[in-house]
Amino acid sequence: MFRKLPALPTLKSLPQAIGLPFLSTQEDAQLRFKSESSGIKRLYGDEIIPVSDVEYWSQFYSLFGSAADVYSLISVQDVRQALTNQPTNLANLISILSSHLFTLLPSPLFPTTANNSSPQDPTRQALNCLRVLGRILVVVYEAEADHRDATATGADRGQSFAQKYLWSRDAVDPVLAVDEASAIAEGRAEINGQSESDAGEQFKIEDSDSEEEKESIDEGARAFKATVGKPPKTDSKQMDGPVDDPLSRPDGDAAAIDEEEPLRPCLVDRLFSCTIDLLFCAGFTVPESVRSQSSTQEKVNYVIWEKGVGSTVSIGSSADLDRNKSEVLRFLTILLSTTIYSPPNTVLSTPNLALEHLTHSLERRLVLSLLCSFLNTSLTRSKASSTISSIGNQLPYNHLISKAEEERRTLVRSCLTTLLVALDYRVPESQTQMGEGKDENAFRYFVSKLHRKEDFSFVLGGITAILEEHLAIQNGFLPGSQKPIPYILEAYMLLWRMVDLNKRFRTHVFDSGKAPDVIACILLTCLEMKEDPAHHGLLRLLSYLLQTLSADSAFAGALNQTPRVAIPAKWAVSGSLADFFIVSIYSIATTPGLNPLFPALTISIANAAPYLQNIGVQASTRLLQLFKAFSSPNFLLADDGHPRLVYYLLETFNHVLYHQLNENPHLVYAILRAHNDFNTLANFTLMSGLREIKRRQAMKAKLAAETTAGDTRPGIRRTNSELEMLAEKAALLGKEDEEHEDEARSSSRGQSRQASPPLPSPPIDLSAPPTIHPLTTPGDGPTMDPLSSTPTVEIPEPPFAPVLSEKARGKMRARDSISSLTNPDLSAPDVPDEDLLRIAEAGVGQAGVGPNGFVPTQEWVSSWQKGLPLDPVLVAISELLPKVQDTQSRTGAPSSKVFNILKGASISEVLPPNGPIVPRKFQWSSASCIWLTSLLWGDIYVAGLSGGIWRDTKVRLFGVKQAPVKGRGAQVERMLKRLGVA
Numbered sequence: 001m002f003r004k005l006p007a008l009p010t011l012k013s014l015p016q017a018i019g020l021p022f023l024s025t026q027e028d029a030q031l032r033f034k035s036e037s038s039g040i041k042r043l044y045g046d047e048i049i050p051v052s053d054v055e056y057w058s059q060f061y062s063l064f065g066s067a068a069d070v071y072s073l074i075s076v077q078d079v080r081q082a083l084t085n086q087p088t089n090l091a092n093l094i095s096i097l098s099s100h101l102f103t104l105l106p107s108p109l110f111p112t113t114a115n116n117s118s119p120q121d122p123t124r125q126a127l128n129c130l131r132v133l134g135r136i137l138v139v140v141y142e143a144e145a146d147h148r149d150a151t152a153t154g155a156d157r158g159q160s161f162a163q164k165y166l167w168s169r170d171a172v173d174p175v176l177a178v179d180e181a182s183a184i185a186e187g188r189a190e191i192n193g194q195s196e197s198d199a200g201e202q203f204k205i206e207d208s209d210s211e212e213e214k215e216s217i218d219e220g221a222r223a224f225k226a227t228v229g230k231p232p233k234t235d236s237k238q239m240d241g242p243v244d245d246p247l248s249r250p251d252g253d254a255a256a257i258d259e260e261e262p263l264r265p266c267l268v269d270r271l272f273s274c275t276i277d278l279l280f281c282a283g284f285t286v287p288e289s290v291r292s293q294s295s296t297q298e299k300v301n302y303v304i305w306e307k308g309v310g311s312t313v314s315i316g317s318s319a320d321l322d323r324n325k326s327e328v329l330r331f332l333t334i335l336l337s338t339t340i341y342s343p344p345n346t347v348l349s350t351p352n353l354a355l356e357h358l359t360h361s362l363e364r365r366l367v368l369s370l371l372c373s374f375l376n377t378s379l380t381r382s383k384a385s386s387t388i389s390s391i392g393n394q395l396p397y398n399h400l401i402s403k404a405e406e407e408r409r410t411l412v413r414s415c416l417t418t419l420l421v422a423l424d425y426r427v428p429e430s431q432t433q434m435g436e437g438k439d440e441n442a443f444r445y446f447v448s449k450l451h452r453k454e455d456f457s458f459v460l461g462g463i464t465a466i467l468e469e470h471l472a473i474q475n476g477f478l479p480g481s482q483k484p485i486p487y488i489l490e491a492y493m494l495l496w497r498m499v500d501l502n503k504r505f506r507t508h509v510f511d512s513g514k515a516p517d518v519i520a521c522i523l524l525t526c527l528e529m530k531e532d533p534a535h536h537g538l539l540r541l542l543s544y545l546l547q548t549l550s551a552d553s554a555f556a557g558a559l560n561q562t563p564r565v566a567i568p569a570k571w572a573v574s575g576s577l578a579d580f581f582i583v584s585i586y587s588i589a590t591t592p593g594l595n596p597l598f599p600a601l602t603i604s605i606a607n608a609a610p611y612l613q614n615i616g617v618q619a620s621t622r623l624l625q626l627f628k629a630f631s632s633p634n635f636l637l638a639d640d641g642h643p644r645l646v647y648y649l650l651e652t653f654n655h656v657l658y659h660q661l662n663e664n665p666h667l668v669y670a671i672l673r674a675h676n677d678f679n680t681l682a683n684f685t686l687m688s689g690l691r692e693i694k695r696r697q698a699m700k701a702k703l704a705a706e707t708t709a710g711d712t713r714p715g716i717r718r719t720n721s722e723l724e725m726l727a728e729k730a731a732l733l734g735k736e737d738e739e740h741e742d743e744a745r746s747s748s749r750g751q752s753r754q755a756s757p758p759l760p761s762p763p764i765d766l767s768a769p770p771t772i773h774p775l776t777t778p779g780d781g782p783t784m785d786p787l788s789s790t791p792t793v794e795i796p797e798p799p800f801a802p803v804l805s806e807k808a809r810g811k812m813r814a815r816d817s818i819s820s821l822t823n824p825d826l827s828a829p830d831v832p833d834e835d836l837l838r839i840a841e842a843g844v845g846q847a848g849v850g851p852n853g854f855v856p857t858q859e860w861v862s863s864w865q866k867g868l869p870l871d872p873v874l875v876a877i878s879e880l881l882p883k884v885q886d887t888q889s890r891t892g893a894p895s896s897k898v899f900n901i902l903k904g905a906s907i908s909e910v911l912p913p914n915g916p917i918v919p920r921k922f923q924w925s926s927a928s929c930i931w932l933t934s935l936l937w938g939d940i941y942v943a944g945l946s947g948g949i950w951r952d953t954k955v956r957l958f959g960v961k962q963a964p965v966k967g968r969g970a971q972v973e974r975m976l977k978r979l980g981v982a
Contacts, residue, residue, distance in 0.1 A: 026065065026119075033063055034073050043089050044081035057096045061128040062119035067327070070131040071948035079139040083161060091165045094136060098267060101129040102274055105300075111284035123284065127324070130331040133271070134949065137334055140166065142953045145341035148350075167353065169263035268354055272335060276366060278328045279373075285325045287316050302369040308376030308462075309455045310368060319404040322411045329414035333940065334949065336421055340937050343956045344930050348428060355425045359441045367442045374419040378412050378494070379462025409486060416490035417940050423447065423497050424933055448501045456508040459498060464514055466491040467521040468565065474528050475568045488525070489538050489939050493932075496545045500922075510554035516577050519555075520563035522546060523584040527571050530591045537935045539588070543600035544922055550604040551919040556611030575616035578608070582615070586622035589629070599641070600922070602648035607919040609655035613663040620670040623652070628674065631681050633689030634696070637856045643864040646681070654872045657907070658914045665902035668876075669894060672884055675877045682870050686858045872911050879907045934958045 033039035042049065042056065049056060064070050082090040104110045110122040118124070140162050147160040265273075278284060282291040282299045290301045304311040335354050342350045362370075422443040450456070470485040485491075495518070499506045509515050522542050529535035549555050559578040567573075571587075573580045585601045588594055605623075615623075629635060630645045653671055656664050671678075680688075880902070887897045922928075938958045941950055 026063075029063060030069065030073055033059060040074055040078050043093065044078065044085045048086065049089050049092065051092055051096065057093065060093060060097060060132050061100055061125045064128050064131065065124070067131050067330075067947055070128070070135055071951075074132065074135050076139055076952040079136055080143075083139060083143055087161055090136065091161070094133065094165060094267070097129045097133050098271060101126060101133075102270065104129075105274060105277060105281070111281065113283060113288070123324075126278070126284075127327050130275075130327060134331045134334040138337065138950055138953050141338050141341050144338070145954075145956060166268050167266045169266050268335065269357060272332075272354055272357055275328060275332050275335065276362075276370070279325065279332075280369065285321055285328060287318075287321065290315050302365055304369060304376060305373040306376035306380045308372070308380060308458045309450070310372035311376065314380075319407045322404070322407040326407065326410045326414050329411075329418055330944075330947075330949070333414070333418060333421070333944075336418075337937075337940075337950070339933065340941060340950065340955045340957050341953075344934060344958075347930055347933060347957060348426065348926060351428060352425065355421065356427060359422050359425050359443055360427065362442065364442075367446065370422075371419070371443055371446055374415040375459065378415045378419070378490075379459060379466075381462065381465050413487040413490065413943065416487050416494060417936070417943075419443070420490060420493055420497065420936055421940075423501075424936055426929065444501055447498065450502055451504050453508065456505050457512065459505070460509060460512060460514060463491055463495050463498075464517060464521070467518070467525070471521060471524055471528075471565065475566075486943070489541070489935075492522075492525075492538065492541060492545065493936065496541065496548065499545070499548055506549075506552065507554075509549070510552060510558060515549075515554065515558035516561045516563045517565050519546070519549070519558060519577060519581065520565040520567065523581060524565070524567065524571065526588055527584055530588055530594060533593060536593065537938070539594065540596050540600075541932075541935065543597040543604075544928075546604040547600040547607070547920070548922045550607035551921040553611060553917075553919075556608040559608055560611070560613055573616075573618060575619065576614065578612050578614075579616045579619040581605075581608075582619040583622050586626050589626055598645050599648070602645050602652075603920045606648045606651040606655065609652040610659040610917050612656070613660055615664045615667045617666050620664075620667040623649075623667065624670045624674045624677075627653075628677050631677060633684075633692045636684075637686075637689055637693075638854075640854055640856075640860070643868075647864075647868055650869045650873065654869055654914075655917070657872055657876050658911065659917075661905060661907070662903050665899040668880070668902050668905075669884070669898065671873065672877060672881050675881055678870060678873050678877060681865075681868070682874060684861065684865055686856055686861045689856075689861075872914075875910055875912070876907055879910055880905055 037045070038056070039059070051057075064073070079090070082093075104122050104126045107122060110126065112121055112123045144160055144162040147157055147162075150157050277300045280286055280300050280302050282288050282301060284299075286301070286303065286305065290303050291299055303315055305315060305317070307314040336352065336358065338350075338352050338354070339347060423441070425441060427440065450459075466485060466488070470488045470491075473482040473484055476482055499509065509518065522545060526539050526542055529539060556578075559581055560576055563577045563580070567580065571580075571584070573583045582605065585605065588597060588601065627646070627649045630642065630649060636642050636646070653667075656667055661668060883901055883905075884898055887895065887901060934957050941955060941958075941960075944950055
């Protein structure tokens with residue numbers, strides 16, 4: 001009976017063979033493209049595919065339906081094999097995709113008005129060209145970096161693939177070159193020659209509103225005004241000297257053709273120009289309504305996308321247009337991403353030709369269109385964001401937001417990153433030039449020339465809206481119910497760039513009244529993210545932003561106010577924003593792994609100290625606890641840069657004593673209470689520090705032994721509050737009770753830890769990207785070389801030579817006779833000095849020796865100890881402490897009489913003469929530029945991993961550490977590896 005069975009049908013495809021007959025025709029074609037020899041495998045096969053094989057090449061721009069299809073069907077290994085085995089095939093593929101893209105742009109069939117998913121759809125083909133080219137370029141850039149390294153080592157490998165096919169310029173017929181240049185000039189004239197009625201309210205950027213403001217604004221600001229139909233005249237006379245406008249110089253479209261032998265632009269330049277045009281293509285990325293009315297065939301119109309800077313109207317958009325913008329910007333970012341494949345030590349000396357073309361060669365109209373479009377799109381609030389902020393975060397869920405909102409978020413991040421990449425780039429010749437109006441980078445130049453209050457209000461309002469929305473989501477009553485802001489790092493980086501590049505904008509931040517809200521948002525973000533090492537790079541950026549803002553005297557005025565931003569109960573502090581500022585910095589300093597933040601944060605406190613008023617009890621206590629922790633021997637001797645932190649805190653105390661003594665009685669009282677710590681620091685030596693470290697180790701070991709054996713000593717057991725009052729009274733009276741301190745250490749270990757916060761000893765740099773370890777911490781003080789055999793710390797010299805009175809001179813410390821000082825309450829263990837020196841020289845970490853092999857010496861200690869500004873504090877203590885001790889109540893708690901004395905005290909006659917207030921500004925250096933570049937590109941890299949853009953390529957600017965897979969995902973991954981699938 002088996003012979004009567006019909007014959008089995010012939011299986012025609014792989015999906016049918018494995019039991020998947022339900023796949024569509026497109027999915028079946030994609031599987032065959034991935035698996036069969038006629039697909040991607042043919043690209044790196046033995047044969048050279050002829051250019052005339054249209055059927056094969058057309059698969060690369062018609063087969064895929066999304067970017068995910070491209071990255072799943074064309075792997076990095078496929079492109080690498082083609083680059084190694086058959087580079088001609090890969091070059092032909094790049095050329096065919098580029099030519100097809102160049103042909104589609106002027107075609108009357110592009111773009112299609114309807115959402116057509118057909119493989120013949122021109123819009124789909126254009127997007128596929130961008131996707132596949134982006135997939136190939138990252139591998140070519142990676143290979144170019146390998147070739148550059150091999151050339152640097154002396155190996156002659158000839159011309160690289162990128163140099164031959166991407167950057168080479170071919171000679172063309174001079175007649176054809178003139179015709180092509182004339183056509184380009186006519187096309188641009190047609191675009192720029194629109195009437196003002198056609199342009200609507202675009203590019204309405206006036207200089208000033210009043211004659212007084214016009215006089216205060218230089219000629220460079222007038223170069224920012226983009227008038228439709230009136231291009232800048234390069235041959236006209238300047239009124240009062242030349243305007244330093246890098247875009248007003250002749251760029252030479254038709255006039256600058258090389259008379260000897262004209263060259264066609266390289267492929268990357270042509271791709272770049274085509275990409276910029278696609279960003280302003282009517283019906284593709286901007287609405288059809290912006291198509292030029294003077295010429296219905298002209299579809300490219302360089303209009304500003306959104307209302308805001310440079311425009312008072314919005315041209316409108318949709319989810320499809322936003323999605324296309326994001327796709328084009330993704331390719332533009334890939335085109336500019338050669339920086340990712342440059343190591344940190346060469347990133348400033350290796351030119352990025354595509355990025356240099358964007359920032360130094362574009363016409364003024366294009367730069368302004370891109371700059372204003374990126375700014376306005378990034379900072380225009382969406383309806384969902386406005387709802388969350390306006391109703392006080394009462395919207396519990398926003399996971400079900402519309403597709404348009406999702407596309408909008410993706411577009412906002414793309415705009416922010418592209419703008420920041422443009423603002424970050426420096427040509428190798430001017431890598432440290434950060435001056436305003438002096439940089440050749442056109443984007444940075446025009447940002448520095450913004451001056452209209454309406455523009456500043458729009459930018460600041462948009463940034464603060466992003467920050468407040470982020471905090472509202474983080475502190476919602478249903479944590480995790482709302483999607484976090486994916487571009488919070490970019491928002492803070494844009495704020496820093498605006499503050500750093502534009503002095504007028506920095507002034508506007510404080511004049512607008514929003515400075516307290518901005519500072520509160522920065523501090524809250526630090527507190528929320530300080531426990532997550534993945535965000536430590538952002539925290540480092542915020543510390544430098546605080547230092548930049550604190551250089552303005554208005555910063556302290558903002559701190560003396562009450563923030564309007566709602567502070568969660570877990571971080572709430574009674575008092576003004578200054579109290580929250582100090583307590584927040586203390587909380588950050590007691591978090592392990594955040595050592596790179598300490599210099600900028602302590603400098604921020606010192607910059608604001610001359611103007612701070614009414615610092616509360618909690619903030620005063622935390623500030624002195626921070627000083628005690630920084631001046632402890634184990635921390636001071638751990639790294640050659642740690643004494644600077646003590647110097648900045650001493651500057652803070654001196655500023656208060658000189659300028660705000662009567663306005664800060666609680667802080668002055670805390671200084672008097674900690675007088676022993678200042679006296680110990682005044683007499684600090686290497687030997688006394690090592691002896692104190694050894695004593696603490698012995699006490700810790702003894703306490704651990706007693707805890708293990710059980711404390712059975714008889715006596716009265718005091719509560720924590722009683723021990724606190726006894727310790728406070730003893731400190732003020734200058735006495736130490738050994739029995740009380742022993743009881744406090746054994747009975748209140750947690751409280752003791754709070755009084756002396758545990759600071760992380762090794763200065764670990766956990767900023768993103770994780771492998772950036774610059775020799776200097778950017779902008780935070782003197783240069784330190786950890787590779788030096790004799791490290792030194794340069795304490796800044798005072799700007800004046802003080803003339804002291806006899807009374808003041810008698811109350812100051814004796815600088816030339818520094819004796820070893822140990823605490824009188826506990827006798828130090830009997831350790832010979834020779835043993836202590838031997839411990840230090842042996843590099844024992846417990847003796848205070850740093851993790852990088854740093855060994856302190858007495859000469860090093862003397863170099864910074866004698867330069868510490870301790871004299872004003874010691875004079876104030878000697879003058880005020882006796883008065884407070886006489887009035888101090890026997891209960892240990894300070895009475896109102898004590899604060900009345902401090903509010904009316906005057907010690908200006910006995911204090912050394914004070915110099916001018918000179919804030920410490922953030923100073924850009926090569927190390928800081930490299931760090932910020934790596935931080936920006938590291939965030940772009942991580943964001944692109946979800947789409948697989950740079951995945952599996954060897955980036956060099958930063959290190960990549962994959963997070964371990966946990967749970968069910970790890971089990972599935974292990975099973976797939978056993979089966980050989982993954």
